[in-house]
Amino acid sequence: MQLSTVSRGVLPLATLAALSALLLAGCSPSPSGTSSSQPVSGGTLTYASGDAEPTCLDPHVGGNYPQALVSTQYLESLVSLDADGTVIPWLADSWTESDDGLTWEFTLVPDVVFTDGTPLDAAAVQANVAHLQDPETASSTGYLALKKVVATEAVSPEVVRFTLSAPDSALLESLSQPWLSIESPTALKRTQDENCAAPVGTGPFVVTDWVKQDSITLERNEDYSSPPADATHEGVAYLEKIVWRFIPESATRYAALQAGEVDVIDNVQPDTIVQAEASDSIRHLDAPRPGASNRIELNSSTVPFNDPLVREAFIRSANVDDAVTSLFQGTAERSYSALSSVEPLGVSAPDLFGYEPDEADGLLDEAGWTERDSDGYRVKDGERLTVRFPVSTNQSIPAEQSLFEQIQATAKETGFDLVLEPMDLSSWYAALAANEYNAVSAPYTKVGPDVLRILYHSSSIVPAPSGYFANLSQVSDPQLDTLLTDASQESDADARAALFTDAQDLLLGGYYLLPLYDQQNHFLLDSEVEGTRALPTVSAPTFYDTWLNR
């Protein structure tokens, strides 16, 4: 039995300081000399989110990014990641994986108590797994992540054992995500409505009030004792209270930050970041999300993108570089990878995704789209070379929509009629389910390269009963399937990396997707807000170490 044990240790203070400096690398330099002063306890922080208000504060239910953002403040996971992507202890002190990879044992940190008084024990973890796997919960993200877990068992009050159907190299990464955070089993027994309104965890803050369509109030957990291993302090949080507001208008959000009405804003627009960079009173926190990069998936199941030549032609005809430069004004880098730049295993292939309109012309000619109609679009057999592109206005920020418009303009030169169809989320889902799309951009956040398996394994083409499926480019390549499956079961890091590299080479070379840039995750903070960092798991900021330098 191979034992890989990581135990909780006390990091030297110097490392901590360096770490936090690293995490705040994207910040503009703080002009005030107060950075050296000691953290002060107390005060209220107001956070303004541009995301849609979650319908449920329990990230088990559904499981989207806005839920992750807020729940990071009051819920905690079994494990976390450090800045290098190494898994570190959190609620679980240590863990072991069996040789066959089918059994995992987690030893929990002792004496941790949920904010409702329930102790954290093996039974609690079992209850959470059961909750996530219960169809009634309607978990989406967490449910998928635990798909291989077939049973749990309380070995002792401190030790919980997971039994898997197949080895899962991504299990720890999955468990680090907020969507799999551990909640009080007592609280989970309440109705879903109650649990949604005020989930109970072990985090540094507690949900005390939620005025729908306005704000969520979080108050300090005065008995907090379980910071992750890489936190800069121990004990209770500095902040007394967090008011979590929803301000959908980005300009209003920024104005509110400038006016000092709010302390932190998210979903920051590129132009705002540029402006903020020039401001002395605002800091910038850039925390690209893990998982997939932002990319356009080309639907390989239907005309015209069932032809690899046309896929390649489309990719060559899109001037993404200039668009990213003009629209993101240096706040985002062009990506040439299917994975986020924070994923160490991501393969970047700049050669494949350059803007080569001449080459694109040749490819289309080769593919038989030789004629052009009066509007300049390519025609074959009387059919116009039309690319239907449903755009979810909920998911694509304005700059991204503008990016699509620019791709539309450059692709037109080559003869593509890229039809942008902005729609609300449910219509967008419906369009995908009905296979009424040729191209689509769908963000997907998941810790680790295993996201590739979810996005590109042919089994992901099979729709859920609702019609949704993750493999939107509809890649169905047995060779790719094998690579991805093997990778997900390979516990040897190097072998796993090699498998994922091969898979990505295959994927990128098939022109199934056009990578654009990292999933943007920019935060602006009032300069009085000190000590804020994004958790390296899904890059959600945590305000546990935050204090107000007022």
Add this chain to the structure above:
Amino acid sequence: MSDIEIQAGLGRASGGQSSHPEQRPQRAAGRPGVVEIISALFGLFLVVSALVPTLLAPGDPLGIDPLAAFTPPSAGHWFGTDESGRDIYTRVVHGTGSSLVIGIVATAIGLGLGILLGTAAGMLGRVVDFTVNRFLEVLFAFPGLLLALLFILIYGPGVATATVAVGLSTAPGYARIIRGQLISVRSSSFVEAATVQGLPRWRILVRHILPNTLAPLLVLGTLGIGQAIVWASALSYLGLGAAPPAPEWGAMLSAGRTYITSAWWMSFFPGLFIVLTAVCATTIGRSIERRMRHA
């Protein structure tokens, strides 16, 4: 007997006997004021923009130039450029057509329905009148945008639905005005005079009632176009109308709001054109109204 002689005195200053007490001696109706002239010129500009936009702005409203993005207003780009380097002046000019069409079609729908309902209520007897009136009361309980939102909820967002939605939401107002006008014309003494002359009902309707009821609709329509454009652009702004990159004013404004702190011109100029168009429509409508009253 007219006795506000202060007023009548004005018309009588020359000592002539033919004074018109009905005529308010405000401004001579025949001479347009400065505001009217400016409005007419702007209206002309709009019409030309709508019909031959290339005459006023030869560029491509969709043509991008990423490297010239966010250029402030300058000699090269009068209204600046947007996030993709498109010239905003060109887009505003080319957007006039769709904005005007939206305004006109929405008003036509509103007026059309209004005429239908109003005429039915005013002409088809008490039962129909009662029914239509109750129906209008019900519609009035949905404030304008609410009705539009409901409609969009059912038929999905888009230019066409937004246009119809705005048209629908204005219809009850028009219907009420038309009904009132119809009833007042119907009971006016010149219609009685026509009855006394032995004119059949339908000829009275065609020859006297309808023309006198419908003439003020020209004014209503002109005033309405401005408001319809404002409301349709509000829907576009909320993401329920025209979609970018179409050069529709509301959609441009909606796109520009993101960049309001760094590129104010992106939302300022389309907004300005919405306001100016509405003002222009109001001024022209008022002017027609005054002329008709004095004619």
Add this chain to the structure above:
Amino acid sequence: MAESITDDRPRVRGRVVVAFVLTRLGGALFVLWAVATLTFFALRLIPGDPALAILGGPGSQASPEALEAVRREYGLDQPLFVQYLTQLWRLMMGDLGRSYSLNMDVAPLVGVQLGGTMQLAFLSLALAWLLALGLATWSTRGGKIARSIGSGLEIVAAALPHFWLATVLILLFSIWLGVLPPISTPGIAGLVLPVLTLAIPLAGFLGQVMRESLLTALESPFVLSARARGESERGVRLVHAIRHAALPAISLSGWAFGSLISGAVVVETIFARPGLGRTLLNAVTERDVPVVVGVVMIVAVVYILMTLLTDVASRLADPRLRAA
């Protein structure tokens, strides 16, 4: 020649009042019923499976069993007419159903949001009144230039789209001058910009009406009588003309209130104020039918109350209406 009727017998007056109130009450109930019916059937036209919408739309990966359960729970498997009657009954009991997307009952949700919108709407109405009255009195007092400026301001104000005005106000007061918060805050300061945004265009409309009636009043013989008694220009306006100017504006206030609620959709979104407008917009984009119905019903109730209120106010302000 008009047959002039003057009947001061209190008994008759009393009967008129009772008849008035009864008619209006009946009318109000009818409108509410019709609004409910219209909305119910209109929303049946929405494409898609309501059960799926309840479970979070097509992206929810709901199982057929879950869909079936939802259909049973929400009575969607019943015949349409039964569903309609059930809905009517529920509405009568004050039960607005349950939000598809917000995981809560609609009635308390809408109840909470109502307060914010009402506050906004009433303050805006009051401010619009003040602005309109101020502008109307000022512009009719001065000469021709003042009149032109007054009417010009009114026309421009009336043409201002809320979303643009809001943006310009935020730019001006929050970003450039930095004196007012761009979002809703607990104090008065956070209300200033939203209220201004709603009030200015409305003031434009009301001002046009008020100025017209103010001019008419100022030219009427009773003003001449008052002047002949030695009344000052100020007195003429305060004692006589303003009341007449206010009359049409009062009767317009019901309509104005409706337009304010329309405007609240935009203003609440921009200024991040909780309220019915924002709730409605969210519900429409989320296709949350029960919330839409709830908001529509509550707006209808408020609107009916407002028209009733303006009718009563008109009658109080204008004794001539009481006779008729």
Add this chain to the structure above:
Amino acid sequence: MTAALEVKNLTVGFGGRPGQDPVVQDVSFEVAAGECLAIVGESGSGKSVTARSLLGLAGAHSWVQADAVSITGQSVLGLPESAWRRRRGRDVGLILQDALVSLDPLRPIGREIGDSLRLHTKLSAADRTRRVLELLDSVGLPDGASRIRQRSGQLSGGQRQRALIASAIALDPPLLIADEPTTALDVTVQAQVLELLAEIKRRGNAIVLISHDLAVVSRIADRVAVMSAGRIIETGPTAEVLQNPQHPLTRAMLAAVPVDKPRRTQLSAVPVATIAPRSTVPDGLSVDDYPVRPVVLEASELRRSFRRPDGSRLVAVDDVSFRLHRAETLGLVGESGSGKTTTARLALALETPDAGEVRIFGEPWSAVQEKARRRLRGSVGAIYQDALGSFDPRLTVGDILRHALRAPAGGTTERGGSGHLSTESSQLLDQVGLPSGVLSRRPVDLSGGQRQRVGIARALASRPRILICDEPVSALDVTVQAQVLDLLDELQQELSLSLLFISHDLGVIGHMSDRVAVMKDGRIVETGATADVFADPRHPYTQQLLEAVPRFPQRSR
């Protein structure tokens, strides 16, 4: 003793430079305390502007020049506005026409009357109320305590005119300006209000009475000044001016007054001295022969009621029967609310009677469908008080006449060419004394008299045998009225028309009618040959009406 008012060479104009295009020019007069000066003129003569200048209220953009204007000996020329305010109401009061609009309809009359006290005295609210009650009592409005809370709309015409007078005399100003104080009042009420003004004059107040009606002023004016085109053309003691008018315009005005002028006497444009009957009886028949003339219109036991807003019914016409014979004029007279207009509408079959019937030429009229009536519509014409309102505002005079000629009931049965139509239109205009030049004009651009002539021309287009005239001259100046009355008279003789002539003005009725019916509260209270009824009224109401008619003082001629 100084005059209460002295005006020397008053010149007033509007706009432009002072002195240019005056509306009132070189007007001079004096009024002593306890004296009443009447300024008489037709509309547009400048009388009201003169009156208002005396209060410093000539109006916006006006200029006033004078050698002297002084009230109770103090010059008020060029007074600043604040000084004027102190004088208005205290030194000089104003009474306007029609208190329905001259008293603020939104304020209780107690407040309106008390305003002068509030503005010029330091009386407490309670004292003011006491004084208002006294005032109401003194103008003949008893039960003041309940009145003061009422608004002008709740009072009858006479009551509110009294309230208006009370507000003007609240501070007992030595000078009162009364601008058409009795116009639009019923004749009996008019007499009462005039009596009230006379009473005030007897108390020692000076009154300047502005009126278009010479007969009205003759009741209380000591002196008369006749104005025309901004100038005083004649002035002198009332009796002298009335009996021996010097200026031709004065003479024309006097001649135009129909009161006590025999039937068929021409009223217009003839010097008083030459007034002579043209023919007393048409068709060689005497009044007594009427019963044997054919009846063209017969109303029997008509009844029509309307629903009031509170659900009760107002009986507008109750058991009204009359006959209209060929070529006669039946005058229908009554005060406002007596049911005259409803009767006219019933006769025109614009209303359907609840009971009773109208027949014309012996055929059913009110009892049949409109379709059946249409055949006979052409025989019944109508002339309205508000001629302008009876024309489609989009049409020119030519259009109006062509439409009338082409109407089913119109004179042109076979479709003539358009040339034919315009010839006929010109003929019609000629018949009513208008040049064919007005064909291309719109009624709104015509004067009141011209409009009424167009109205008559339209009525004649269908060659009617009956004309229903509802207050056809009430909105006209007396000289214009005279012309229209003469025209109607002429046309009747020419075309043997039967006229149902409705008016509130006994003078007009007396002059125009062969027979008269007096209406009160929806009923005909007395009917008979005009001469008989006027000479020997039987019904007390008729007596009351006739007594109230303003007449000139007995003339010896």
